[in-house]
Amino acid sequence: MGPRWKGKEAEAKALANPLSKIVSELKDSLIRSDSIGLLSDGSVLLEADVEQSDLLNRACFGRPIVNTEKDKQWFQLCLEEAFYMCCLLRCIKIVCDGDVKSDDELWNHMTSKRENFPNLMKAYSHLRSKNWVVRSGSQYGVDYVAYRHHPALVHSDYAVLVLSSEDCNGDGRLRVWSDFHCTLRLCGSVAKTLLVLYVNDGGHRAISPACLNKIGVEERTITRWIPEHCRENKTGAFCLSDRSV
Amino acid sequence: MEGDNWVCSSDEENGSEGCFDDPNDDEDCFVEGGMPKLQSRYVVSKAQWSDELGMAEVVEKKGKVWMTTGITRNGKLFCTLEETLYLIEIGALQVSDGDHAPLTRSDIYKKASEAGSYNFKWDSFVVYRHLKFLGYIVACHGVPWTMKTINVDPTNMHGTPPIENNLNDDPGDNLLVTKMFDNLEIKGMQPIFDVYSPNSKFKKSAPGNPCFMLYLSGGHPPSVKEISNLENYCAGTPSKICKVEDGCVSFFSWRKVELPILP
Numbered sequence: 035m036g037p038r039w040k041g042k043e044a045e046a047k048a049l050a051n052p053l054s055k056i057v058s059e060l061k062d063s064l065i066r067s068d069s070i071g072l073l074s075d076g077s078v079l080l081e082a083d084v085e086q087s088d089l090l091n092r093a094c095f096g097r098p099i100v101n102t103e104k105d106k107q108w109f110q111l112c113l114e115e116a117f118y119m120c121c122l123l124r125c126i127k128i129v130c131d132g133d134v135k136s137d138d139e140l141w142n143h144m145t146s147k148r149e150n151f152p153n154l155m156k157a158y159s160h161l162r163s164k165n166w167v168v169r170s171g172s173q174y175g176v177d178y179v180a181y182r183h184h185p186a187l188v189h190s191d192y193a194v195l196v197l198s199s200e201d202c203n204g205d206g207r208l209r210v211w212s213d214f215h216c217t218l219r220l221c222g223s224v225a226k227t228l229l230v231l232y233v234n235d236g237g238h239r240a241i242s243p244a245c246l247n248k249i250g251v252e253e254r255t256i257t258r259w260i261p262e263h264c265r266e267n268k269t270g271a272f273c274l275s276d277r278s279v
Numbered sequence: 280m281e282g283d284n285w286v287c288s289s290d291e292e293n294g295s296e297g298c299f300d301d302p303n304d305d306e307d308c309f310v311e312g313g314m315p316k317l318q319s320r321y322v323v324s325k326a327q328w329s330d331e332l333g334m335a336e337v338v339e340k341k342g343k344v345w346m347t348t349g350i351t352r353n354g355k356l357f358c359t360l361e362e363t364l365y366l367i368e369i370g371a372l373q374v375s376d377g378d379h380a381p382l383t384r385s386d387i388y389k390k391a392s393e394a395g396s397y398n399f400k401w402d403s404f405v406v407y408r409h410l411k412f413l414g415y416i417v418a419c420h421g422v423p424w425t426m427k428t429i430n431v432d433p434t435n436m437h438g439t440p441p442i443e444n445n446l447n448d449d450p451g452d453n454l455l456v457t458k459m460f461d462n463l464e465i466k467g468m469q470p471i472f473d474v475y476s477p478n479s480k481f482k483k484s485a486p487g488n489p490c491f492m493l494y495l496s497g498g499h500p501p502s503v504k505e506i507s508n509l510e511n512y513c514a515g516t517p518s519k520i521c522k523v524e525d526g527c528v529s530f531f532s533w534r535k536v537e538l539p540i541l542p
Contacts, residue, residue, distance in 0.1 A: 038503065049542075052541070052542035053542070054541070054542060060525065086460070108451070161538070164538055164539070164540045164541060165539065165540060165541035167542065168542060180538075182541055182542075189298060192538075197503075199502075199504070201504050205453060209499075209502060210494070210499070210500065211500055211522050211529075213500075214500060215529070218531075229536070229538075230503075232503045234523055247454070252503065252535070253535070253536050253537060254506075254533050254534060254535055254536060255532075255533075255536050256531060256532070256533055256534075257531070257532045257533045257534070258530065258531055258532075259530040259531065259532050260415060260517055260528060260530070261413050261415065261530060264476075265413060265414055265415070265476065265477050266477075268475075
């Protein structure tokens with residue numbers, strides 16, 4: 035299934051504005067202004083000026099908090115976004131109770147909020163570093179959805195589940211066949227391909243942010259094959275319905 | 280237009296994602312007026328069932344079904360239990376026992392239900408039938424249609440005699456064919472069928488590479504390690520995994536991908 039652009043100009047617009055460039059501008063701007071995020075429970079609040087607001091919106095980081103001010107905007111970042119911007123892009127610092135948090139302190143905080151944070155973080159940064167836009171997948175019952183550019187320009191290609199490559203039948207998703215039917219049925223009806231990111235965590239969760247670099251990720255799409263639709267196909271490998279139908 | 284309120288979905292509330300209707304997703308279609316029936320056939324072949332082999336030997340070969348059915352050994356044509364059952368169900372085969380007494384469909388079903396020793400599983404027959412109905416060509420994985428392609432190696436002439444020469448010469452060797460099936464019962468994930476796309480020019484003597492190899496899942500969905508093992512085993516031929524639930528077959532592909540690095 036190819037990308038589904040939203041309108042004729044959307045693809046050209048995306049091509050003219052590569053996401054890597056937008057993110058890089060955002061990064062520079064946040065570094066220049068010494069931006070600080072406020073850690074608040076499961077979110078990080080980030081103040082942004084007009085230019086940064088525009089860049090955050092275009093790079094699709096965080097959600098703007100509705101307010102009446104014109105020159106200042108606040109954004110609410112989720113844990114993965116905040117960690118990515120702080121510890122991988124190195125463009126913001128994160129503060130809690132007046133102290134700047136170290137990478138390890140942040141990591142501990144985030145894993146305490148979300149047990150599966152290491153694998154989710156690995157998956158998030160894996161996709162983000164390839165310049166995919168990653169947003170929450172809760173609307174579709176998955177971990178993330180991945181867009182090839184801004185959601186205003188294109189529908190998301192993938193519904194993403196993050197699994198440990200070791201712990202397939204443990205606490206993860208897709209444990210029984212009905213989970214597959216359920217997930218693929220839903221993905222099919224919203225025209226997304228199910229992408230499973232198997233995080234090779236060696237059977238135990240990463241214990242520090244330094245571990246992230248050592249972890250491998252295997253990308254696999256899971257699709258239903260409908261024999262009724264593929265009879266003319268000689269190879270069976272790439273037929274039209276050989277996707278999340 | 281009160282009814283219009285019903286079409287508002289969560290997708291639309293969020294304003295971003297389009298919906299696709301899936302034509303294949305239907306409730307079970309229960310048809311009034313009894314069971315669907317196949318048209319009866321005028322071309323009926325005959326075969327003789329052998330309990331020892333767990334297969335039927337075809338003694339009267341009629342029609343085109345044999346272009347894609349049956350394995351040839353020593354010039355004789357045999358049907359596996361799956362093939363026998365399928366051909367009986369579509370009315371293309373009459374089977375008799377060793378004493379030439381006709382076997383009914385229920386006799387064969389009975390054999391199938393007792394057929395653990397033939398390496399037969401009802402679920403795999405359900406898969407076989409599903410694909411055959413749709414015109415796919417289905418081979419038991421690891422069981423060549425014919426030995427001809429295998430015994431052409433001239434260096435083998437003085438070595439062990441080809442299996443086909445042994446069949447029926449010595450009663451003890453009659454089991455060689457069944458042994459071949461038994462050999463497939465090695466631990467780990469191995470395909471049950473090699474599946475070829477519908478093809479009117481298919482030749483059993485030169486089948487080519489299958490379209491994919493099919494693994495039948497018993498219980499749990501496979502882990503990613505098991506998927507990798509299966510892929511290694513299939514060595515480049517695509518693989519699919521199927522699951523039979525309540526008599527219905529679902530097929531799944533796990534495809535290794537690499538998302539592009541976007542600009």
